[in-house]
Amino acid sequence: MKVRTRMAPSPTGEMHVGSLSISLKNYAFAKRHGGQFILRIEDTDKTREIENGVELIQDILKKYGITWDEGPGVGGDHGPYIQSQRLDMYKKYAEQLVSEKKAYYCFCTTERLEKLRDSQREQKIPPKYDSHCKSLSADEIKQRIESNEPHVIRLAVPQNREITFTDLIRGDISFNSSTVDDQVLLKSDGYPTYHMAVVVDDHLMDITHIMRGEEWISSTPKHILLYQAFGWELPQFAHIPVYLNPDGQGKMSKRKGHVSAQSFLDRGYLPEAMLNFFMILGWAREDEIEIMTLDEYVKAFDPKDVSQKSVVFDIKKLNWINGVYIRKLTVEQLLEKITPFLPNDFPTQKLSIILPLIHERLETLADIEQLTSFFYRDISVDTQLLLKKSSVTEVKQQLEATLSVLQAIEPKNWNVATIEIAVRELAEKNNWKPGQYFMMLRLAATGSKATPPLFDTLYVVGKELMLQRLAAALKLI
Protein backbone atom coordinates (compact mmCIF):
# COMPACT_ATOMS: atom_id res chain seq x y z
CA MET A 1 0.00 0.00 0.00
CA LYS A 2 1.12 3.48 -0.79
CA VAL A 3 1.67 5.34 2.44
CA ARG A 4 0.66 8.97 2.67
CA THR A 5 1.00 10.92 5.91
CA ARG A 6 0.44 14.55 6.66
CA MET A 7 1.06 17.35 9.08
CA ALA A 8 -1.75 19.83 9.36
CA PRO A 9 -0.81 22.81 11.51
CA SER A 10 -2.83 25.96 11.81
CA PRO A 11 -1.12 29.29 11.24
CA THR A 12 -1.83 30.71 14.66
CA GLY A 13 1.70 31.30 15.92
CA GLU A 14 5.05 29.67 16.36
CA MET A 15 5.13 25.91 16.04
CA HIS A 16 5.18 23.94 19.28
CA VAL A 17 8.01 21.42 19.75
CA GLY A 18 5.34 18.75 20.13
CA SER A 19 4.02 19.51 16.63
CA LEU A 20 7.51 19.41 15.26
CA SER A 21 8.11 16.06 16.88
CA ILE A 22 4.93 14.71 15.35
CA SER A 23 5.93 16.10 11.96
CA LEU A 24 9.16 14.15 12.27
CA LYS A 25 7.28 10.93 12.92
CA ASN A 26 4.92 11.47 10.00
CA TYR A 27 7.85 12.29 7.77
CA ALA A 28 9.83 9.26 8.89
CA PHE A 29 6.97 6.84 8.48
CA ALA A 30 6.17 8.05 4.96
CA LYS A 31 9.83 7.90 3.93
CA ARG A 32 10.31 4.48 5.41
CA HIS A 33 7.58 3.13 3.20
CA GLY A 34 8.51 5.09 0.13
CA GLY A 35 5.40 7.21 0.48
CA GLN A 36 4.63 10.90 0.65
CA PHE A 37 4.55 13.38 3.48
CA ILE A 38 2.06 16.17 2.93
CA LEU A 39 1.89 19.59 4.51
CA ARG A 40 -1.56 21.11 4.77
CA ILE A 41 -2.48 24.40 6.35
CA GLU A 42 -5.58 24.39 8.53
CA ASP A 43 -6.54 28.03 8.52
CA THR A 44 -10.21 27.71 9.29
CA ASP A 45 -10.20 29.99 12.30
CA LYS A 46 -9.94 33.50 11.00
CA THR A 47 -9.93 34.99 14.48
CA ARG A 48 -6.80 33.25 15.67
CA GLU A 49 -4.79 33.37 12.47
CA ILE A 50 -1.64 35.48 12.42
CA GLU A 51 -0.40 37.36 9.41
CA ASN A 52 2.75 35.44 8.48
CA GLY A 53 1.53 32.17 9.95
CA VAL A 54 1.92 30.10 6.81
CA GLU A 55 5.48 31.30 6.19
CA LEU A 56 6.37 30.64 9.81
CA ILE A 57 5.31 27.00 9.47
CA GLN A 58 7.27 26.45 6.29
CA ASP A 59 10.34 28.22 7.65
CA ILE A 60 10.55 26.27 10.84
CA LEU A 61 10.14 22.91 9.10
CA LYS A 62 12.89 23.88 6.67
CA LYS A 63 15.18 24.99 9.48
CA TYR A 64 14.80 21.59 11.06
CA GLY A 65 15.33 19.82 7.77
CA ILE A 66 11.89 18.33 7.39
CA THR A 67 10.74 18.46 3.80
CA TRP A 68 7.31 17.78 2.39
CA ASP A 69 6.38 16.17 -0.91
CA GLU A 70 3.12 18.04 -1.39
CA GLY A 71 1.86 21.24 0.07
CA PRO A 72 2.43 24.98 0.05
CA GLY A 73 5.54 25.94 -1.85
CA VAL A 74 5.85 22.62 -3.64
CA GLY A 75 2.37 21.95 -5.07
CA GLY A 76 1.01 18.49 -5.79
CA ASP A 77 -1.96 16.66 -7.32
CA HIS A 78 -4.26 17.02 -4.35
CA GLY A 79 -4.28 20.78 -3.90
CA PRO A 80 -4.97 23.35 -2.89
CA TYR A 81 -3.22 22.60 0.40
CA ILE A 82 -4.55 25.58 2.25
CA GLN A 83 -8.00 24.98 3.64
CA SER A 84 -9.28 28.51 3.19
CA GLN A 85 -8.89 27.86 -0.53
CA ARG A 86 -11.10 24.78 -0.36
CA LEU A 87 -14.21 26.32 1.16
CA ASP A 88 -16.59 25.31 -1.61
CA MET A 89 -15.69 21.64 -1.15
CA TYR A 90 -16.56 21.61 2.52
CA LYS A 91 -19.82 23.39 1.82
CA LYS A 92 -20.72 20.88 -0.85
CA TYR A 93 -20.00 17.91 1.38
CA ALA A 94 -21.82 19.42 4.35
CA GLU A 95 -24.89 20.10 2.26
CA GLN A 96 -24.74 16.59 0.89
CA LEU A 97 -25.01 15.28 4.44
CA VAL A 98 -27.95 17.59 5.12
CA SER A 99 -29.78 16.31 2.08
CA GLU A 100 -29.15 12.77 3.26
CA LYS A 101 -30.52 13.71 6.70
CA LYS A 102 -27.16 12.93 8.30
CA ALA A 103 -26.68 16.55 9.25
CA TYR A 104 -28.99 19.46 9.92
CA TYR A 105 -29.17 23.23 10.00
CA CYS A 106 -28.96 24.85 13.39
CA PHE A 107 -29.96 28.42 14.19
CA CYS A 108 -29.14 28.46 17.87
CA THR A 109 -27.39 31.59 19.05
CA THR A 110 -24.18 31.63 21.01
CA GLU A 111 -26.14 32.98 23.96
CA ARG A 112 -28.55 30.06 23.95
CA LEU A 113 -25.71 27.57 23.70
CA GLU A 114 -23.86 29.19 26.58
CA LYS A 115 -26.96 29.20 28.72
CA LEU A 116 -27.55 25.58 27.91
CA ARG A 117 -24.03 24.59 28.85
CA ASP A 118 -24.18 26.60 32.07
CA SER A 119 -27.32 24.89 33.23
CA GLN A 120 -25.93 21.50 32.29
CA ARG A 121 -22.86 22.18 34.31
CA GLU A 122 -25.00 23.27 37.24
CA GLN A 123 -26.84 19.98 37.06
CA LYS A 124 -23.47 18.25 36.84
CA ILE A 125 -24.23 16.58 33.57
CA PRO A 126 -21.70 16.66 30.70
CA PRO A 127 -22.20 19.74 28.49
CA LYS A 128 -23.70 18.71 25.20
CA TYR A 129 -25.88 20.23 22.49
CA ASP A 130 -29.53 19.30 23.00
CA SER A 131 -30.36 18.74 19.31
CA HIS A 132 -32.80 21.64 19.58
CA CYS A 133 -32.79 22.37 15.84
CA LYS A 134 -32.75 18.79 14.68
CA SER A 135 -36.50 18.57 14.30
CA LEU A 136 -37.20 21.87 12.60
CA SER A 137 -39.61 21.62 9.70
CA ALA A 138 -38.37 21.96 6.15
CA ASP A 139 -40.50 25.06 5.65
CA GLU A 140 -39.18 26.78 8.72
CA ILE A 141 -35.58 26.03 7.77
CA LYS A 142 -36.13 27.35 4.27
CA GLN A 143 -37.75 30.51 5.52
CA ARG A 144 -35.08 31.22 8.16
CA ILE A 145 -32.26 30.67 5.69
CA GLU A 146 -33.91 32.93 3.16
CA SER A 147 -34.25 35.65 5.74
CA ASN A 148 -30.47 35.41 6.19
CA GLU A 149 -30.59 34.17 9.75
CA PRO A 150 -27.11 33.03 10.83
CA HIS A 151 -26.86 29.27 10.95
CA VAL A 152 -24.46 26.36 11.13
CA ILE A 153 -24.63 22.76 9.97
CA ARG A 154 -24.40 20.07 12.62
CA LEU A 155 -23.79 16.37 12.32
CA ALA A 156 -26.78 14.24 13.37
CA VAL A 157 -25.00 11.82 15.64
CA PRO A 158 -26.78 8.48 15.97
CA GLN A 159 -27.59 7.45 19.53
CA ASN A 160 -26.09 4.58 21.46
CA ARG A 161 -23.82 3.20 18.84
CA GLU A 162 -20.49 1.61 19.71
CA ILE A 163 -17.62 3.26 17.88
CA THR A 164 -14.36 1.34 17.86
CA PHE A 165 -11.14 2.06 16.08
CA THR A 166 -7.72 0.50 16.19
CA ASP A 167 -4.94 2.77 17.26
CA LEU A 168 -1.54 1.67 15.99
CA ILE A 169 0.01 2.49 19.34
CA ARG A 170 -2.69 1.50 21.83
CA GLY A 171 -4.83 -1.10 20.12
CA ASP A 172 -8.65 -0.93 20.14
CA ILE A 173 -10.32 2.12 21.61
CA SER A 174 -14.09 2.31 22.00
CA PHE A 175 -16.59 5.09 22.61
CA ASN A 176 -20.34 5.18 22.84
CA SER A 177 -21.81 7.60 20.32
CA SER A 178 -24.19 8.97 22.96
CA THR A 179 -21.24 10.79 24.50
CA VAL A 180 -20.51 12.48 21.18
CA ASP A 181 -21.91 15.92 20.54
CA ASP A 182 -23.87 16.91 17.43
CA GLN A 183 -20.72 18.49 16.14
CA VAL A 184 -20.76 21.69 14.10
CA LEU A 185 -19.44 20.96 10.61
CA LEU A 186 -19.90 24.28 8.92
CA LYS A 187 -19.68 27.50 10.90
CA SER A 188 -21.93 30.49 10.34
CA ASP A 189 -19.11 32.30 8.55
CA GLY A 190 -19.07 29.54 5.95
CA TYR A 191 -15.79 28.06 7.18
CA PRO A 192 -15.66 24.41 8.13
CA THR A 193 -14.74 23.34 11.63
CA TYR A 194 -11.55 21.40 12.16
CA HIS A 195 -13.47 18.14 12.43
CA MET A 196 -15.16 18.62 9.08
CA ALA A 197 -12.09 19.85 7.28
CA VAL A 198 -9.69 17.13 8.45
CA VAL A 199 -11.99 14.34 7.46
CA VAL A 200 -12.80 15.76 4.04
CA ASP A 201 -9.19 16.65 3.29
CA ASP A 202 -7.61 13.50 4.63
CA HIS A 203 -9.99 11.54 2.43
CA LEU A 204 -9.55 13.70 -0.65
CA MET A 205 -5.80 13.74 -0.21
CA ASP A 206 -5.63 9.97 0.14
CA ILE A 207 -4.04 10.08 3.57
CA THR A 208 -3.48 6.52 4.74
CA HIS A 209 -2.05 7.05 8.21
CA ILE A 210 -3.02 9.77 10.62
CA MET A 211 -0.36 10.31 13.25
CA ARG A 212 -1.28 13.08 15.60
CA GLY A 213 -1.13 14.06 19.24
CA GLU A 214 -2.81 12.05 21.94
CA GLU A 215 -5.09 14.99 22.69
CA TRP A 216 -7.04 14.03 19.58
CA ILE A 217 -8.11 10.63 20.84
CA SER A 218 -11.36 11.93 22.23
CA SER A 219 -12.32 13.65 18.98
CA THR A 220 -11.58 10.61 16.88
CA PRO A 221 -15.12 9.22 17.29
CA LYS A 222 -16.44 12.44 15.76
CA HIS A 223 -14.21 11.87 12.78
CA ILE A 224 -15.17 8.23 12.48
CA LEU A 225 -18.85 9.14 12.53
CA LEU A 226 -18.14 11.49 9.67
CA TYR A 227 -16.25 8.89 7.67
CA GLN A 228 -19.19 6.57 8.21
CA ALA A 229 -21.72 9.23 7.19
CA PHE A 230 -19.84 9.71 3.94
CA GLY A 231 -19.26 6.00 3.47
CA TRP A 232 -15.50 6.56 3.23
CA GLU A 233 -12.78 4.13 4.15
CA LEU A 234 -11.11 4.77 7.49
CA PRO A 235 -7.41 5.63 7.60
CA GLN A 236 -5.09 4.15 10.22
CA PHE A 237 -4.74 6.13 13.42
CA ALA A 238 -1.73 6.50 15.69
CA HIS A 239 -2.00 8.86 18.63
CA ILE A 240 1.38 10.04 19.82
CA PRO A 241 1.77 10.76 23.55
CA VAL A 242 2.02 14.40 24.55
CA TYR A 243 5.08 16.00 26.11
CA LEU A 244 4.86 16.84 29.78
CA ASN A 245 6.49 19.83 31.42
CA PRO A 246 10.02 19.17 32.72
CA ASP A 247 8.55 19.10 36.24
CA GLY A 248 6.23 16.32 35.11
CA GLN A 249 3.12 18.41 35.78
CA GLY A 250 0.74 18.64 32.85
CA LYS A 251 1.07 19.07 29.11
CA MET A 252 4.13 21.09 28.14
CA SER A 253 2.99 24.66 28.21
CA LYS A 254 4.21 28.17 27.62
CA ARG A 255 3.61 29.05 31.23
CA LYS A 256 6.28 26.62 32.37
CA GLY A 257 9.00 27.44 29.89
CA HIS A 258 9.86 27.61 26.24
CA VAL A 259 7.74 25.52 23.92
CA SER A 260 8.21 26.87 20.43
CA ALA A 261 10.47 25.05 18.01
CA GLN A 262 12.06 28.38 17.12
CA SER A 263 12.92 29.22 20.72
CA PHE A 264 15.19 26.20 21.00
CA LEU A 265 17.15 27.29 17.95
CA ASP A 266 17.38 30.76 19.43
CA ARG A 267 18.88 29.32 22.58
CA GLY A 268 21.63 27.48 20.76
CA TYR A 269 20.26 24.01 20.19
CA LEU A 270 21.18 22.40 16.89
CA PRO A 271 18.26 21.24 14.73
CA GLU A 272 19.88 17.82 14.27
CA ALA A 273 20.22 17.43 18.04
CA MET A 274 16.60 18.45 18.57
CA LEU A 275 15.46 15.93 15.99
CA ASN A 276 17.56 13.22 17.63
CA PHE A 277 16.02 14.11 20.96
CA PHE A 278 12.51 13.81 19.50
CA MET A 279 13.46 10.44 18.07
CA ILE A 280 14.42 8.85 21.36
CA LEU A 281 11.87 10.53 23.58
CA GLY A 282 9.16 7.91 23.99
CA TRP A 283 10.69 5.49 21.54
CA ALA A 284 13.66 3.16 21.60
CA ARG A 285 15.39 1.35 18.78
CA GLU A 286 15.84 -2.37 19.12
CA ASP A 287 19.56 -2.03 19.96
CA GLU A 288 18.80 0.95 22.23
CA ILE A 289 21.38 3.13 20.49
CA GLU A 290 20.34 6.71 21.07
CA ILE A 291 22.49 8.83 18.82
CA MET A 292 21.42 8.36 15.21
CA THR A 293 21.00 10.19 11.94
CA LEU A 294 17.66 11.03 10.36
CA ASP A 295 18.36 8.35 7.79
CA GLU A 296 18.95 5.67 10.40
CA TYR A 297 15.79 6.78 12.18
CA VAL A 298 13.73 6.55 9.03
CA LYS A 299 14.94 2.97 8.54
CA ALA A 300 14.03 1.97 12.09
CA PHE A 301 10.93 3.96 13.00
CA ASP A 302 7.66 2.14 13.49
CA PRO A 303 4.75 3.89 15.21
CA LYS A 304 3.72 0.72 16.97
CA ASP A 305 6.90 0.91 19.06
CA VAL A 306 6.07 4.38 20.32
CA SER A 307 5.52 4.59 24.06
CA GLN A 308 1.91 4.65 25.23
CA LYS A 309 2.48 7.05 28.06
CA SER A 310 3.01 10.79 28.04
CA VAL A 311 6.67 11.62 28.45
CA VAL A 312 8.53 14.29 30.36
CA PHE A 313 10.47 16.70 28.17
CA ASP A 314 13.85 16.04 29.76
CA ILE A 315 16.02 19.09 29.16
CA LYS A 316 19.05 17.40 30.76
CA LYS A 317 19.00 14.71 28.13
CA LEU A 318 18.51 17.30 25.41
CA ASN A 319 21.54 19.20 26.69
CA TRP A 320 23.61 16.05 26.58
CA ILE A 321 22.54 15.27 23.03
CA ASN A 322 23.20 18.82 21.95
CA GLY A 323 26.70 18.61 23.43
CA VAL A 324 27.32 15.39 21.56
CA TYR A 325 26.29 17.02 18.29
CA ILE A 326 28.36 20.14 18.92
CA ARG A 327 31.44 18.00 19.61
CA LYS A 328 30.87 16.17 16.34
CA LEU A 329 31.12 19.44 14.43
CA THR A 330 34.39 20.42 12.73
CA VAL A 331 35.81 23.75 13.89
CA GLU A 332 34.77 25.24 10.54
CA GLN A 333 31.19 24.06 10.97
CA LEU A 334 31.12 25.28 14.53
CA LEU A 335 32.45 28.65 13.50
CA GLU A 336 29.64 29.07 11.01
CA LYS A 337 26.91 27.95 13.37
CA ILE A 338 28.10 29.90 16.37
CA THR A 339 28.51 33.25 14.64
CA PRO A 340 24.93 34.39 15.36
CA PHE A 341 25.55 33.73 19.05
CA LEU A 342 28.64 35.89 19.42
CA PRO A 343 28.17 38.81 21.81
CA ASN A 344 28.61 42.25 20.26
CA ASP A 345 31.85 42.87 22.09
CA PHE A 346 33.41 39.53 21.11
CA PRO A 347 36.86 39.96 19.55
CA THR A 348 36.10 38.18 16.28
CA GLN A 349 39.75 38.30 15.18
CA LYS A 350 40.49 35.89 18.02
CA LEU A 351 37.54 33.60 17.27
CA SER A 352 39.52 30.93 15.46
CA ILE A 353 41.96 30.65 18.38
CA ILE A 354 39.28 30.65 21.06
CA LEU A 355 36.86 28.25 19.43
CA PRO A 356 38.98 25.08 19.72
CA LEU A 357 39.57 25.91 23.38
CA ILE A 358 35.89 25.85 24.27
CA HIS A 359 34.54 23.45 21.65
CA GLU A 360 34.08 20.45 23.95
CA ARG A 361 32.83 22.68 26.74
CA LEU A 362 29.78 23.92 24.83
CA GLU A 363 26.45 22.41 25.71
CA THR A 364 24.55 24.95 23.61
CA LEU A 365 25.89 27.46 21.12
CA ALA A 366 24.71 30.23 23.42
CA ASP A 367 27.15 29.06 26.11
CA ILE A 368 29.94 30.80 24.27
CA GLU A 369 29.32 34.08 26.06
CA GLN A 370 29.79 32.83 29.58
CA LEU A 371 32.64 30.52 28.56
CA THR A 372 34.67 33.29 26.98
CA SER A 373 33.68 36.60 28.53
CA PHE A 374 36.88 36.86 30.61
CA PHE A 375 38.87 37.05 27.38
CA TYR A 376 37.41 40.42 26.48
CA ARG A 377 35.44 41.85 29.39
CA ASP A 378 36.49 43.32 32.71
CA ILE A 379 36.93 40.67 35.34
CA SER A 380 36.46 40.72 39.06
CA VAL A 381 38.80 38.71 41.20
CA ASP A 382 37.83 37.22 44.52
CA THR A 383 40.70 37.89 46.96
CA GLN A 384 39.56 35.13 49.28
CA LEU A 385 39.91 32.58 46.53
CA LEU A 386 43.27 33.96 45.51
CA LEU A 387 44.63 33.36 48.99
CA LYS A 388 42.70 30.19 49.63
CA LYS A 389 45.63 27.78 49.41
CA SER A 390 48.58 29.90 50.37
CA SER A 391 49.81 32.85 52.42
CA VAL A 392 49.70 36.49 51.42
CA THR A 393 53.46 36.61 51.28
CA GLU A 394 53.78 33.67 48.97
CA VAL A 395 50.99 34.74 46.64
CA LYS A 396 52.50 38.21 46.45
CA GLN A 397 55.84 36.69 45.59
CA GLN A 398 54.25 34.45 42.98
CA LEU A 399 52.44 37.30 41.31
CA GLU A 400 55.49 39.55 41.27
CA ALA A 401 57.72 36.84 39.87
CA THR A 402 55.18 35.83 37.23
CA LEU A 403 54.72 39.43 36.27
CA SER A 404 58.40 39.93 35.62
CA VAL A 405 58.79 36.63 33.81
CA LEU A 406 55.91 37.41 31.47
CA GLN A 407 57.09 40.97 31.10
CA ALA A 408 60.38 39.61 29.83
CA ILE A 409 58.78 37.73 26.94
CA GLU A 410 59.25 39.62 23.70
CA PRO A 411 55.89 40.47 22.13
CA LYS A 412 56.90 38.56 19.02
CA ASN A 413 57.56 35.47 21.16
CA TRP A 414 54.23 35.70 22.96
CA ASN A 415 52.87 32.23 22.26
CA VAL A 416 51.58 29.28 24.24
CA ALA A 417 54.86 27.35 24.24
CA THR A 418 57.01 30.25 25.43
CA ILE A 419 54.58 31.18 28.15
CA GLU A 420 54.33 27.61 29.34
CA ILE A 421 58.12 27.14 29.50
CA ALA A 422 58.63 30.40 31.34
CA VAL A 423 55.90 29.85 33.89
CA ARG A 424 56.74 26.21 34.53
CA GLU A 425 60.42 27.02 35.04
CA LEU A 426 59.48 29.67 37.51
CA ALA A 427 57.26 27.27 39.44
CA GLU A 428 59.92 24.58 39.56
CA LYS A 429 62.66 26.95 40.58
CA ASN A 430 60.61 28.17 43.54
CA ASN A 431 59.18 24.80 44.35
CA TRP A 432 55.60 26.06 44.23
CA LYS A 433 52.78 23.55 44.39
CA PRO A 434 51.38 23.38 40.86
CA GLY A 435 47.80 23.04 42.05
CA GLN A 436 47.92 26.13 44.21
CA TYR A 437 50.05 28.26 41.91
CA PHE A 438 48.25 27.51 38.67
CA MET A 439 44.84 28.01 40.19
CA MET A 440 45.91 31.28 41.77
CA LEU A 441 47.27 32.42 38.42
CA ARG A 442 44.07 31.34 36.65
CA LEU A 443 41.99 33.32 39.09
CA ALA A 444 44.16 36.41 38.82
CA ALA A 445 44.11 36.18 35.03
CA THR A 446 40.46 35.46 34.46
CA GLY A 447 38.51 35.83 37.67
CA SER A 448 37.17 32.35 36.99
CA LYS A 449 37.84 28.94 38.51
CA ALA A 450 36.96 27.14 35.31
CA THR A 451 38.74 28.05 32.11
CA PRO A 452 40.39 26.42 29.12
CA PRO A 453 43.98 25.22 29.70
CA LEU A 454 45.93 27.90 31.57
CA PHE A 455 48.70 28.70 29.10
CA ASP A 456 46.30 28.90 26.18
CA THR A 457 44.18 31.19 28.25
CA LEU A 458 47.09 33.47 29.18
CA TYR A 459 48.10 33.60 25.55
CA VAL A 460 44.66 34.53 24.29
CA VAL A 461 44.17 37.25 26.88
CA GLY A 462 47.31 38.85 25.51
CA LYS A 463 50.51 40.17 27.05
CA GLU A 464 49.38 43.71 27.69
CA LEU A 465 46.12 42.86 29.37
CA MET A 466 47.67 39.92 31.18
CA LEU A 467 50.24 42.14 32.87
CA GLN A 468 47.54 44.62 33.82
CA ARG A 469 45.44 41.92 35.42
CA LEU A 470 48.33 40.45 37.41
CA ALA A 471 49.28 43.90 38.64
CA ALA A 472 45.67 44.53 39.63
CA ALA A 473 45.56 41.26 41.54
CA LEU A 474 48.74 42.22 43.32
CA LYS A 475 47.10 45.39 44.52
CA LEU A 476 44.16 43.45 45.89
CA ILE A 477 46.14 41.49 48.43
Add this chain to the structure above:
RNA sequence: GGCCCCAUCGUCUAUCGGUUAGGACAUCAGGUUUUCAUCCUGGUAAGCGCGGUUCGAUUCCGCGUGGGGUCACCA
Protein backbone atom coordinates in the same frame (compact mmCIF):
# COMPACT_ATOMS: atom_id res chain seq x y z
C1' G B 1 -17.52 15.69 37.30
C1' G B 2 -18.58 12.43 32.46
C1' C B 3 -15.81 9.95 28.77
C1' C B 4 -11.00 8.16 27.01
C1' C B 5 -5.79 6.82 27.59
C1' C B 6 -1.75 5.33 30.62
C1' A B 7 1.49 3.13 34.93
C1' U B 8 9.59 -0.50 35.38
C1' C B 9 15.40 3.50 38.67
C1' G B 10 14.70 11.08 39.52
C1' U B 11 13.98 11.05 33.68
C1' C B 12 13.61 8.23 28.80
C1' U B 13 13.53 3.13 28.00
C1' A B 14 14.71 -2.91 27.54
C1' U B 15 12.05 -7.27 29.25
C1' C B 16 7.14 -9.90 24.87
C1' G B 17 5.46 -15.92 32.27
C1' G B 18 11.08 -18.29 34.77
C1' U B 19 16.63 -12.43 34.22
C1' U B 20 21.69 -11.23 39.84
C1' A B 21 15.28 -6.71 36.16
C1' G B 22 19.63 -4.48 31.28
C1' G B 23 20.94 0.42 28.88
C1' A B 24 21.08 5.92 28.33
C1' C B 25 20.70 10.87 30.77
C1' A B 26 21.09 12.85 35.57
C1' U B 27 23.60 11.87 40.21
C1' C B 28 27.75 9.95 43.33
C1' A B 29 32.89 7.92 43.67
C1' G B 30 37.60 7.00 41.28
C1' G B 31 41.23 7.57 37.07
C1' U B 32 43.33 11.07 33.24
C1' U B 33 44.12 16.61 33.68
C1' U B 34 47.23 22.78 36.66
C1' U B 35 40.94 24.08 36.86
C1' C B 36 36.60 23.14 34.01
C1' A B 37 35.13 20.15 30.07
C1' U B 38 36.11 15.77 27.21
C1' C B 39 37.41 10.66 27.81
C1' C B 40 37.74 5.97 30.84
C1' U B 41 36.20 2.84 35.30
C1' G B 42 32.84 1.81 39.03
C1' G B 43 28.53 2.78 42.48
C1' U B 44 23.53 4.33 44.32
C1' A B 45 18.74 3.85 42.21
C1' A B 46 12.86 0.84 39.68
C1' G B 47 8.27 -2.88 37.82
C1' C B 48 1.94 1.83 42.52
C1' G B 49 -1.53 -1.24 45.97
C1' C B 50 -4.94 -5.39 46.64
C1' G B 51 -7.08 -9.54 44.70
C1' G B 52 -7.20 -13.36 41.10
C1' U B 53 -5.12 -16.92 36.73
C1' U B 54 -0.61 -20.03 36.92
C1' C B 55 4.08 -24.71 39.34
C1' G B 56 5.76 -19.58 38.70
C1' A B 57 4.05 -13.20 37.72
C1' U B 58 7.04 -6.75 36.36
C1' U B 59 4.78 -9.43 32.34
C1' C B 60 -2.18 -11.96 31.68
C1' C B 61 -7.26 -10.42 34.06
C1' G B 62 -10.29 -7.43 37.69
C1' C B 63 -10.67 -3.62 41.26
C1' G B 64 -8.44 0.46 43.70
C1' U B 65 -4.92 4.41 43.59
C1' G B 66 -2.13 7.82 40.87
C1' G B 67 -0.94 10.55 36.38
C1' G B 68 -2.40 12.43 31.59
C1' G B 69 -5.95 13.88 27.81
C1' U B 70 -10.69 15.77 26.45
C1' C B 71 -15.57 17.76 26.97
C1' A B 72 -16.33 25.31 21.68
C1' C B 73 -19.38 28.12 15.53
C1' C B 74 -10.29 26.64 18.62
C1' A B 75 -7.30 23.63 16.33
